[in-house]
Amino acid sequence: MFDLFKAKAEAAGNTEVRRFATKAEALDFIEGYIKKEEIKDVVGSYAVWADSPFLTGVNTKALAAKVPGLKFDVTPELARGSKIGITQMEWGIANTGTLAQDSTKAEQRLASALSWIHIMLLPSDRIVADLPAFMTKMHPSTSNYIALITGPSKTADIERVLAIGVHGPERVVIVCVDELGGKN
Amino acid sequence: MKKDFKQSITKALKNQNLAGILDRWNYPATRAAAYAGIDFEALRNQIAEIKGSAAGRLEELAEQFKKSAEAKGAKVFRANSPQAAKDYITKLCKEKGVQKIVKSKSMASEEIHLNDHLAKNGIRADETDLGEWIVQLAHQRPSHMVMPALHLTKEEVADLFSKETKQPMSNDIQKLVKVARKELRGKYFEADMGMSGANIAIAETGTLVICTNEGNARLSGLLPKTHVILVGLEKLVANWTDAAPILVALPKSATSQLITSYVSMISGPSQNTDGSTKDLHIVLMDNKRTEMARDPKFKEALQCIRCASCLNVCPVYRLVTGHVFGHVYTGGIGTILTAWFNELKQAEEIQGLCIQCGRCKEICPGKIDIPELIVELRRRLVKEQGLPLIQKAIYSVVNNRKLFHAMLRTASVTQKPFTSGGFIRHLPMFLSSLTKDRSLPAIADVPFRDAIKKLKQPKSKEKASFYAGCLIDFSYPHIGQAVVKVLNKAGIEVVFADEQTCCGAPARYGGAFDVAANNAIDNIKALNNPEVSYVVSACPTCTVALKHEFVNTLQSEGKTEWLPKARELAEKSMDFSTLVMKLVGEGRLSQKDAKNLGKLTYHDSCHLKRTLHATEAPRKLLTGSGYELSEMLESDICCGMGGSYTIKQPEISAVILQRKLENIHKTAAGTVAMDCPGCVMQIRGGLDKEGSTISVKHTAELIADSID
Numbered sequence: 001m002f003d004l005f006k007a008k009a010e011a012a013g014n015t016e017v018r019r020f021a022t023k024a025e026a027l028d029f030i031e032g033y034i035k036k037e038e039i040k041d042v043v044g045s046y047a048v049w050a051d052s053p054f055l056t057g058v059n060t061k062a063l064a065a066k067v068p069g070l071k072f073d074v075t076p077e078l079a080r081g082s083k084i085g086i087t088q089m090e091w092g093i094a095n096t097g098t099l100a101q102d103s104t105k106a107e108q109r110l111a112s113a114l115s116w117i118h119i120m121l122l123p124s125d126r127i128v129a130d131l132p133a134f135m136t137k138m139h140p141s142t143s144n145y146i147a148l149i150t151g152p153s154k155t156a157d158i159e160r161v162l163a164i165g166v167h168g169p170e171r172v173v174i175v176c177v178d179e180l181g182g183k184n
Numbered sequence: 185m186k187k188d189f190k191q192s193i194t195k196a197l198k199n200q201n202l203a204g205i206l207d208r209w210n211y212p213a214t215r216a217a218a219y220a221g222i223d224f225e226a227l228r229n230q231i232a233e234i235k236g237s238a239a240g241r242l243e244e245l246a247e248q249f250k251k252s253a254e255a256k257g258a259k260v261f262r263a264n265s266p267q268a269a270k271d272y273i274t275k276l277c278k279e280k281g282v283q284k285i286v287k288s289k290s291m292a293s294e295e296i297h298l299n300d301h302l303a304k305n306g307i308r309a310d311e312t313d314l315g316e317w318i319v320q321l322a323h324q325r326p327s328h329m330v331m332p333a334l335h336l337t338k339e340e341v342a343d344l345f346s347k348e349t350k351q352p353m354s355n356d357i358q359k360l361v362k363v364a365r366k367e368l369r370g371k372y373f374e375a376d377m378g379m380s381g382a383n384i385a386i387a388e389t390g391t392l393v394i395c396t397n398e399g400n401a402r403l404s405g406l407l408p409k410t411h412v413i414l415v416g417l418e419k420l421v422a423n424w425t426d427a428a429p430i431l432v433a434l435p436k437s438a439t440s441q442l443i444t445s446y447v448s449m450i451s452g453p454s455q456n457t458d459g460s461t462k463d464l465h466i467v468l469m470d471n472k473r474t475e476m477a478r479d480p481k482f483k484e485a486l487q488c489i490r491c492a493s494c495l496n497v498c499p500v501y502r503l504v505t506g507h508v509f510g511h512v513y514t515g516g517i518g519t520i521l522t523a524w525f526n527e528l529k530q531a532e533e534i535q536g537l538c539i540q541c542g543r544c545k546e547i548c549p550g551k552i553d554i555p556e557l558i559v560e561l562r563r564r565l566v567k568e569q570g571l572p573l574i575q576k577a578i579y580s581v582v583n584n585r586k587l588f589h590a591m592l593r594t595a596s597v598t599q600k601p602f603t604s605g606g607f608i609r610h611l612p613m614f615l616s617s618l619t620k621d622r623s624l625p626a627i628a629d630v631p632f633r634d635a636i637k638k639l640k641q642p643k644s645k646e647k648a649s650f651y652a653g654c655l656i657d658f659s660y661p662h663i664g665q666a667v668v669k670v671l672n673k674a675g676i677e678v679v680f681a682d683e684q685t686c687c688g689a690p691a692r693y694g695g696a697f698d699v700a701a702n703n704a705i706d707n708i709k710a711l712n713n714p715e716v717s718y719v720v721s722a723c724p725t726c727t728v729a730l731k732h733e734f735v736n737t738l739q740s741e742g743k744t745e746w747l748p749k750a751r752e753l754a755e756k757s758m759d760f761s762t763l764v765m766k767l768v769g770e771g772r773l774s775q776k777d778a779k780n781l782g783k784l785t786y787h788d789s790c791h792l793k794r795t796l797h798a799t800e801a802p803r804k805l806l807t808g809s810g811y812e813l814s815e816m817l818e819s820d821i822c823c824g825m826g827g828s829y830t831i832k833q834p835e836i837s838a839v840i841l842q843r844k845l846e847n848i849h850k851t852a853a854g855t856v857a858m859d860c861p862g863c864v865m866q867i868r869g870g871l872d873k874e875g876s877t878i879s880v881k882h883t884a885e886l887i888a889d890s891i892d
Binding site: 008080096098103104105107109113130136140144145146160161163166168169 | 206312313338364369448453455
């Protein structure tokens with residue numbers, strides 16, 4: 001299932017899927033990624049990280065101090081000035097390479113809709129086969145806003161030519177973490 | 185046809201931007217790739233069932249939706265009329281002091297011209313979907329339901345952006361998109377209200393499902409504290425899980441994608457960025473939808489999921505765009521929706537654009553018989569307003585077989601000054617447009633009905649009745665002779681009922697069902713003969729009339745006493761190639777000693793492929809006869825004949841024909857085969873006008889000698 005998910009997600013364009021056994025390894029990767037993208041404490045170069053189960057047990061204060069420009073308090077202004085947004089997702093859908101988010105909380109939307117790069121965390125075992133299977137996993141009774149995200153923001157509105165990064169992210173990084181749940 | 189509508193067609197045909205863009209997209213192939221591994225028939229049956237059942241209980245589902253969404257904290261307003269929807273939204277804006285709105289795509293808002301109304305009330309609404317924004321900047325209407333600015337080139341978009349930003353602009357599409365990002369980003373932060381449409385409304389959970397690729401719907405609903413979602417009642421489905429098949433099909437049919445980049449499922453308010461709860465207003469708009477749901481025929485149109493695939497495959501839409509073919513809603517389904525949401529009269533000109541090729545019906549994920557519903561519109565227009573004078577005169581002749589046939593016989597004499605080599609190449613005066621782009625066939629000296637009496641046939645107990653149709657009877661009798669020759673070889677004697685007349689297809693497709701019903705009755709009387717095993721026709725349009733339409737026409741006209749006999753006739757009716765293939769299969773005919781007859785290409789006639797589903801039989805018969813088949817591009821796209829379409833829309837028909845001829849030329853085949861005398865007339869006429877030497881033949885003519 002993971003292989004299909006990875007293949008389909010990457011087929012959506014400008015998307016890479018990574019898989020790590022432990023949270024520590026995933027965190028190392030994200031830190032490295034942030035560094036590579038030259039995140040700094042300047043408008044336009046922030047990284048905003050919305051509240052995620054992944055962060056349980058992570059000393060966010062220390063991390064923010066270590067990585068200038070990385071913000072854990074996601075306000076509209078910081079999100080608007082961010083290059084990278086990081087959120088944790090609820091489910092993956094294999095046959096379309098889709099990720100599902102509970103978007104009810106504003107910070108989840110801010111950190112996923114405004115930046116140039118969206119890093120999505122996913123417990124490796126939370127991947128279902130298809131959309132009908134997904135619809136048995138999440139339900140409006142427990143989430144007022146469910147968002148499905150597949151690849152970057154795109155358009156073909158001018159001459160049917162594909163262009164990436166219209167209103168939302170132009171690059172997507174999916175970080176699957178076995179330690180968050182990883183039997184897949 | 186009114187003059188200004190005719191002018192709009194002429195103007196549209198001069199600008200082929202959209203046709204070129206659709207060609208480069210290659211929708212049929214990319215769509216097929218998106219559906220790989222999916223049973224499309226099963227999927228669309230599921231969607232038709234879900235949407236059809238919802239259309240049957242719109243009122244109940246609307247109330248259930250209201251209750252569910254309100255329980256989640258949304259405010260739901262049911263607007264019966266466009267005015268009620270506009271008033272509610274304007275009042276809300278005034279109460280909240282809203283001056284600026286960011287909008288993501290909503291067809292319903294286009295339908296009620298909401299932006300104009302808001303502007304009159306001093307409220308500025310900015311479209312944020314890139315295509316919608318471009319169209320807004322251009323002060324135009326969308327030309328396509330899914331890709332609103334498809335008719336504009338990148339150069340035209342660059343000009344618009346340059347005007348808006350007062351900056352010079354390059355024509356680079358990637359750069360233009362980034363300009364839009366920058367310009368619109370600010371608007372999301374400044375707006376007092378966000379507004380969206382929705383693709384699905386789920387009654388059980390009070391959920392609105394919104395699909396976008398750009399992410400603009402997410403942003404419209406993110407920053408402003410008030411969010412209004414305007415949605416038509418036809419988007420309702422009963423249950424949460426009902427949304428799945430629609431979500432599976434919509435992106436594949438709309439843009440050849442597996443899924444859109446973003447799907448938002450909103451069930452009640454979400455959190456604002458300051459921690460407060462969003463003020464979520466849902467306007468459920470009726471505007472004739474419940475009335476439509478009560479109509480036994482047009483209820484089906486509510487199964488539409490607005491994917492616009494009927495536009496993408498339409499040979500006419502691509503030439504004239506939605507600016508001519510449609511109003512707010514465009515193309516085939518747009519014609520139907522315009523007739524209902526606006527008024528029947530408004531669709532009067534637009535409906536005449538449909539050539540009835542049936543290509544849209546094949547790919548519609550809502551399983552809507554769009555061409556049939558357009559014929560029904562025509563029927564109602566004729567009922568309401570009567571027929572145009574010329575059509576009336578023609579049908580009154582067709583309605584009287586003796587007069588009709590006498591006129592055709594007279595024509596074979598009076599045409600003499602204009603004919604040469606079996607063609608009429610130029611007609612004088614007001615008839616000249618008929619021969620501008622194609623030569624017409626001359627009326628034969630001896631019609632088939634007379635010729636068959638002189639044919640020597642073996643006597644046999646097994647008989648087939650030949651239904652000639654007007655073209656074979658009076659212009660192409662040799663096709664009929666080929667049919668007789670082939671069937672005789674199988675030991676079948678062919679009989680001809682002299683009382684047979686026009687199949688009624690022209691009248692039916694023109695909406696004159698009373699004339700079509702009379703034609704049906706005359707033919708039923710003529711052809712019902714217990715001695716014959718088959719009623720065979722070498723014209724697919726006629727075969728479809730005999731096999732499928734007589735029953736339907738008679739039902740529509742309330743002439744139910746004829747139904748049993750119509751069904752009996754339908755049972756026996758068969759097209760030529762299917763019957764011959766059956767006889768080959770039974771070992772009664774064979775194609776053993778085929779010689780190499782050279783390269784041939786095959787044109788699939790619309791009715792033969794899409795209603796009779798005979799695509800393999802003629803190909804097998806032709807290759808079995810020794811022809812080497814070289815498939816042309818778009819072999820199943822209409823040749824532009826469409827019955828009387830060549831007369832009603834000569835300009836469009838000529839452009840469609842031109843494309844067909846180009847595709848034929850590209851194969852370098854010396855012969856083009858087809859199973860329809862109408863297509864023979866169109867394609868042969870077009871090639872003759874070009875001075876081409878390619879031979880245009882009916883399958884019957886090509887196989888008659890080689891089969892035994």
